[in-house]
Amino acid sequence: MTDNNKTSGTDKDTSAPASPTGKETPSSSKQNGKPSATEKSAAKSTPADTPASDKNTATPPPQAKEKKRGNKLSIVAIVLVIALGGGLYYHGHQQSQQLTANISALTDEISSLKSALANSEKQSQEAVKKAVQDTQVLIEQQDTTIQSLQSALADVKGRRPNDWLLAEADYLVNQAARKLWLEQDVLTATTLMQNADQRIAELNDPSLTPIRQAMAKDIQQLKAVKRIDRDGIVLRLNSLQQEVDKLPLANAIMPEAEDVAPQQVSGNVDDWQQNLKASFSDFVGQFITYRKREGDVVPLLTPAQTFYLQENLKAKLDQAVTSVYRENGRLYAESLKTAKEWAERFYNQDADITKSFVATLTNLSQQTIEVSYPEALESQALISDMLADRLRRDLAPLQTGENNQ
Template sequence: MTPDPAPPETATSTPTAPPSVPAPGRLRAVPGSRKLMFAVVAVALLFGAQWLETRFRLSAVQEELARRLAESDGQSKEARAIARQNQEALQALAAKVGALEAQLAESQGQQLALESMYQELSKGRDDRVIAEVEQAVSIAAQQLQLAGNVEAALIALTGADARLARAASPQFLGVRKLIARDIERLRALPTADVPGMAMKLESVIASVDSMPLAFEQRPMSNTVAARGADAAKKSAAPEPAWWQRFLADAWAEFRQMVRIERIDHADPGLLSPQQSFFLRENLKLRLVNARLALLARDAKSFRDDMRQAQAWLERYFDVRAKPVQGALEVVRTLGTTNVAIEPPTLNETLAALRNFRSVKK
């Protein structure tokens, strides 16, 4: 076992005396230190006051800056709102200006169109009048040449003359003279009562089915005449005896067995019901054709149809019947009427109108 180590030797040093510190209550006054202390305190107070003042000023500046920032923020928001409103108003104004420009352009276009139309109207007024008059004269010429309708031609020419009169232009005087001459020539033409003649033919056509045929006639017998005479005598004379009446009746029956009759034309012969039907239909067709020829002023066809209808009436129908007599009277009268007219041509007037248009162009 080893022996315990010896404790280390402590370094011994001579103790030093602590510095002499004056007691608190016994500080010695060092010359000039009091003034220095007061100066330092004053400087510290001055710096503190200045620091406090700077602090207060900095706080006030911060508050003012925050206030002004808040005000500027509100003003910027308000300015943005006003700018947005102004932009919207500007867009609305731009749209209105665009619409007004479009309306202005449209009104200008309409004004130009109206001006051009007015120029065309003022320039082509005479051309339109001449075109209308030429069309009316052409219609009158067609009515005269195709249908022979003098009344329609007169109406067309009168309308053309009235149109020229409304124009009141002295350059139309020559054309008006030609139209007036054509009107006078048409009025001087002998005209037939075509509507009245057509109505008479229509009445004859309607009565064909009711007119009796010639072979259906029942002539008055001598027995009937004798009986009439005997009845007249019996009314005046006394009543005969029974045997006299018997002899008279026997004699009347015997005389009826033989009949002598006088006829002015050949026997028409018997017609079957089918032949009678076709006879009546053919007669009606003849009369219808005559009416069409009358309306067309075809004198030759009209006379031929009326002559054939008259021949059929006299040959196949009972001329002693009143309907047949009336139909024959109408057919004979109309058959002698002159329905053919030679209307004047309007070629000279049409040529004058065409020359006038060519000169205007």
């Protein structure tokens, strides 16, 4: 900008025409305040030089034109430089703003992560601290419980040694109840009850007299239960099963003949016709016997039918064995009755083994296998309540001490 102003000023001074009189124009004298070089040359020169100076002033030289063109190019270059610098500045400004925003976002994210990490660490420390406190409390409680149990055990061993006999009697009574109702073993149940009564008798405690009275009543009821030799009945039934294959089959089973009473000759003369007929029948009966039978004749059995008969007879005896253990008297009687009917119908009744087989079935069918057991043992509840009451009374002081701690 400064170069342009200086150049333009120079051009103005150069291009200004000199007055023909050689005097300074008012404008030039006002601007400089001093006489210019042109005015001095005009004053010195002769009048003949004035036309030549006017000719130079009207047509500027080529150097001035080139100088003026260079000034325009410099102006354009300066404008382009300024525009390019402004664009670069604007682009750099936007990039700096974007980087500043990204840095701010990353800073906020790092701050949130730091706060979250701090909170998580704080929560973890609190959880660990709480777990340690809970563990300490549990350890203290367990120590207290162990000490209480140890003191209780020492107290029971030292002060009430006879309670072990009462607990043993309670165990024996419970075992007797199981033997009675689960296994129907009356003999073992009676023995266990007697042993329990002996344990209580060793305590020599008058407060246990009601229990001993109930136990005596229970023992008497058990002794009154009818004893059944189940093993003996089952063994006899098993022996009959083994004899089934040895029983002889009947060739043919004929119905029994009717008994005919012989006719007697009377002493009355009027009955001569009947007496004659009776005499003739008696005479003929010595040679020919006529008997009347009513019923169906059972034919001979095939080998397959014989096999099925034997297997069915064994199955009925096996069913009777099962009924003995289940104490099902109705099924037991029906099984033996069916077995006896088949033996009398299909086997030879004149054989000794058949007679013994049928007699054994008859004897077994008369046996009673059903037994009425006591519904409950009175001493069982009494001894259990007594034992629980004593234990509760012994542990009450210990529980009070724990609550006070």
